[in-house]
Amino acid sequence: MIFRRRKNRDSDDVVEELDQESEESEESEDDAERADEGPDAEGVDDSEESDELDVDDLDGRDWRGAGPYDVAEVDLDEDPPEGLPRIDLGSIIVTGFPGAELRLQVDEATQAIVSAMLVHDDSALEIGAYAAPRSGGYWPELRQDLIEATTEAGGSVALTEGPFGVELRRIIPVTTPTGEEGYQPSRMWVVEGPRWLLRGIVYGQAALEEGVEPPVAQFLTAFRSVVVRRGDQAMGPGDLLALKLPEDLTPSE
Template identity: 65%
Template structure:
């Protein structure tokens, strides 16, 4: 387990366009013409998307799960192991690495990232209204923020209804300018919202084939522990380090 420090508020950021999670060398250097063509295609796809119909459906038939819906006494499949992080219980799989994202200001764990090869899935759980409807509100802010930052965002149909795809401008460790692609999955459960963001090669794929498949399964297997505390919509559900897990200090220092 590796700690990586990143500046991040304790609620779902409205300025998602500034999120540069993941390795900087995963940014895609796109010529201006390619970027313009991509944005035009995204606008056309969004115009054909029946957003209201997708938002009205329940996409949790195969997970993610609420704590009340799962019997944790039943062991996961061979080769997989549950990791209890408090508000989220994640099931790891062979070849995957877990990293916890820590806010510099508060030293609070704000998200967990599963990494396999050159792909990653960042997971975060947040409070949501009992009536739902938080995701449509948030994605409008995210799309606007991405555009203002010089990137682009598009809504497409994904495995959980409306999927948000972005290209955000980033600076690589070598000082070069590029664009980082991402795919965002969001599911709302009983008074909670679970967000998963794909980075790296998985963010470049159109469908759900590998390397997306393993990360999709991991997202479906997340169990959210909302708790009974009163929280405002969008507040982060706190994450904790499992008592039986020791972080790697050398990796933490490097990160």
């Protein structure tokens, strides 16, 4: 696994970089065209599939049987599956996979790590943990806010059944660093645990796929393997749980 530190980069920058890399292969050309078609692109439709989804039933289930985990549920002294190294980022402990690159995005003003992203080929998974009410049920509220914000931005939203219940699929209009207009597809996985909410956003080629077959599968396994360390501090719902640079890793600029 490659460890790299990136300063003041948001997810749009990373997705643009992934798009540029994917253009080098013939297989990704069709997928790029699908992403550029706009809010009605194939694979993200906010009409019939969303209407038939029983969101109340999906929201009422427990989806953490195979992870992600709370720190109290895991013996960190034991080796993770397949002997892959765990990377302790404070509030989350991430287990990557061969060939994946971990990027930590740092706010230049505060030097705080604001995002952790696993990147592999032309896909990426952004991971973040947030405080949530003890009673649970925060995802439906947050989801509605995201839907409204996406619609106001001129984007398209679809709710589908994913590996963690309700999966939010979005296509958002963006402007690339070169000034070109385009659309950014994403898939959002959300799981709630004891007083925390873990969010994973899939970008790139994996965001255009329907199911969980490759290239989605490796990111799904990595997301299931995340361990959340909430802490006992009082926090408001939606507050980002602090990330920190691992002491045993040396960042490269």
